Amino acid sequence: MLTQGALALQERALLAQQQRGHIALRFQGALESAFDHYHLTRVRRQLPWVAGSAVVFVLAYALLDFFMTPLGWMTLPLRIAAFVGLLLCYPLMISERVGTAWSWAAYGAAYLISGLSIIAVIYLNISQGVNLPYDGMFLLFCYGYFLLGMPWRLTVSLSWLQLAVFLILGRFFDVPADVLAYQGLFLGCVNLIGSFGSYLLEHSLRSSWLNLRLLELAREQAETENARKLRLLAAASHDLRQPLNAMGLYAEHLSELHPDATTQKISQRLRESVGQLGRMLQSLLDFTRLTLPGQLSVQRAALEVRPFLARLLHEHQDEAGSTVLRLDCPENLWVLTDAALFERLLRNLLSNALRHADARLLLLSAHVAAEDQIEIRVRDDGRGLSVDEQAQVFEEFRQLNNPGRLAERGLGLGLAIVQQLAQLLAHPLQLDSAPGSGSCFRLWLPALAAPAHEVAVAQTPSGLQGCVLLIEDDEAGREALVGLLSRWGCQVLPCTDLISAQQALQNHPVDMLLSDFRLGLALDGLQVLEQLREQVGQMLPALLITAEVTPALSERAAHAHVALLAKPVMPARLRQAIARGLHARQGMTTPSLEV
Structure with a gap:
């Protein structure tokens, strides 16, 4: 070019x-x-x-x-x-x-x-x-x-x-x-x-x-500009999330070290600010990636609906506050979709309803709409939308009833991203709403028969015991992870590169590998994990933390049996992922490839 x-x-x-x-x-x-x-x-x-x-x-x-x-x-x-x-x-x-x-x-x-x-x-x-x-x-x-x-x-x-x-x-x-x-x-x-x-x-x-x-x-100038934006996007995705990730981990670490009320209040406010900044950054990066042609490819696979929706509702429980979250979905319901992109879509719908609908009840439901379709609904009993407002909610940077542009209410990109993802996934999207009657977002997905064999995943235990080999070249992020993992009961071997990690493996057996994706090396984190596995001759449980969760990287990680976590990392999801990996090492369950 x-x-x-x-x-x-x-x-x-x-x-x-x-x-x-x-x-x-x-x-x-x-x-x-x-x-x-x-x-x-x-x-x-x-x-x-x-x-x-x-x-x-x-x-x-x-x-x-x-x-x-x-x-x-x-x-x-x-x-x-x-x-x-x-x-x-x-x-x-x-x-x-x-x-x-x-x-x-x-x-x-x-x-x-x-x-x-x-x-x-x-x-x-x-x-x-x-x-x-x-x-x-x-x-x-x-x-x-x-x-x-x-x-x-x-x-x-x-x-x-x-x-x-x-x-x-x-x-x-x-x-x-x-x-x-x-x-x-x-x-x-x-x-x-x-x-x-x-x-x-x-x-x-x-x-x-x-x-x-x-x-x-x-056209060529636009493609060149898109390539420049992609380089900027990749740099922002890594460089901005790196300190943000460390801030979130330090906030959690501070909360666990000092249980007094004043420190807990500051830690909670810090976590909330980090969460807001992380969501805003994620929305900007997602929107940029969606508006650049050819940057997201759809990787469709079978997905069981009920556990997927149940996990999403559970993870939004803290955000719900006084809003009651309810799930209505039968067992053994399967659809064909890209799980990562569809999860992002539903997360935006749930967050939008919790922040803007003023609802007492939020219902996430799924049922068979036709022989070959599953309908998924996100319904709230909030204030509802007029016809004019329904035409505006999918516009970029449009926020209704937020004239002060309060940061905790986002950037106004959530539903714009929802619409773009629905078009990308070819899942028809419909909004039904009326003032005073709440809103209902409806999606239709291709139905699938249940796979012949299902892999059961055991519940994540509360205690963590094991040795984790950590590869992280960013000092702040490395110290935050070491402190947090140590507080959770793990023995941590911190390393900055492949050579130090290989030396640590020679001197100490480990139960799990944890690496950042961008390490400032010729090899990326996924390649480093594969080489460490080859060194010990075992398929050690591995977790990759990255600011660039692309379909291509997700596919690479799936083939390598490596779980992925996106920055900024939520401590609860990090703990859950490490617990699953350590339990898998002990032979109690099979590690999930997607976290």
């Missing part, structure tokens, strides 16, 4: 050419060469059809001469010779290996061969006392000017050359002056009309090409 500077230079050259115009059918500098290549490529695409019609044209006149004129047997070799000449020119005309000049020369040669063969047939008959009409020349000129598609200068010069040959031979074969004058006048008018018409065609083609190149440059 070209740089923005190179694209800007091309754009300036195109705009300057567009402003100057191209009355002489010539572009300046490299633009002429680029247009010539485009013109030839365009003509080559239609060449099989044009060549086919030319072959039919030659064969039809050959047969007509043979059966309808007295000297048909004498003109047949001329027709055959012309046909052979066209066949010889065809490879040069169609091949992309030869240069542009050689290809146009082959086109011109084919046109000239056709015209000279027609002139030869006409005057061979005249020399034997048989007058043939000149309609073959008329058809040839129409063919050359309006069908063959050669450059205007080449077409005009060859057409007038053939007319000149036709008239000169007419004088040589003593064609009556009045007859020759009439033929010359008619064919000359055809050439004039054809010259003007082909000029307009090429002028229009050049104008269209300039506009097309400007559009292509705009």
Whole structure:
């Protein structure tokens, strides 16, 4: 992909050419060469059809001469010779290996061969006392000017050359002056009309090409800008979440170290602020990623609905406050979706209802809507939305009833992300609401039959016992994790890179591996985990913490049997993930690949 500077230079050259115009059918500098290549490529695409019609044209006149004129047997070799000449020119005309000049020369040669063969047939008959009409020349000129598609200068010069040959031979074969004058006048008018018409065609083609190149440059500039945004997104995703992640862990650590009321209150406020900042950052990053084309790919798989919804409701219990959360979903209900993207969608719907609906009850339900569809509803009994408000809630950065832009109520991106994710997943989304009657968001997902074998996951125990090897190059994040894991009862071996981790493994057995994804090394965290597993020769439970939970990384982690946690990490989910891994190490359960 070209740089923005190179694209800007091309754009300036195109705009300057567009402003100057191209009355002489010539572009300046490299633009002429680029247009010539485009013109030839365009003509080559239609060449099989044009060549086919030319072959039919030659064969039809050959047969007509043979059966309808007295000297048909004498003109047949001329027709055959012309046909052979066209066949010889065809490879040069169609091949992309030869240069542009050689290809146009082959086109011109084919046109000239056709015209000279027609002139030869006409005057061979005249020399034997048989007058043939000149309609073959008329058809040839129409063919050359309006069908063959050669450059205007080449077409005009060859057409007038053939007319000149036709008239000169007419004088040589003593064609009556009045007859020759009439033929010359008619064919000359055809050439004039054809010259003007082909000029307009090429002028229009050049104008269209300039506009097309400007559009292509705009697309390339947009793609380059998208790539720059992606680099910025990746940097922000890691660099901003890194200290945020450490802040959240330190807040939890502070709360556990000092149980007095004042410290607990400060820790709670700190956790709430970190949570708000984390949600706002996540919304901005999600929205940016969704608005950039091709950045999210859907990885659909079977998903059991009830435990999935139950987990989401449980994790929103602290946020619910006085709102009652209720689940209505039968057992053994399965859908086809991307679990990670669908979880993000539902989290936004639940958070939106808890923050903005002023509801007493929030019901998350699922039921069979049709033979092949499962309907999932997020219903609240809150204040509801008017028709005008329903049209506004999916707009970016739109917040109803928040004129002060209070930070705890988010950025106004939640439902915009919901709508984009629903479109990406191809899950139809519908909002039903009325003032005073609450709101109901409805989604329809493809239904699946229950898989033949299900893997049971044991409940996470409260106590943590085991040795965790931690790989984290960020000092603040590493110290926060060490303190928190130690408070939970784990023995922690902190390392900064692969070498120190390999040395630690040689001196101490471990029960679980925990690594950051971005380590400032040639290898990423997932590759480091795989190498450490190879060193010990065991499939140790492993957890990867990352600020870049993309579908591609999720797929890599799933293949490697590594659980993923997104930054900023919620301590409760971190504890749950480590507990599952340690229990799996002890043979009590099978580790989940997604946390």
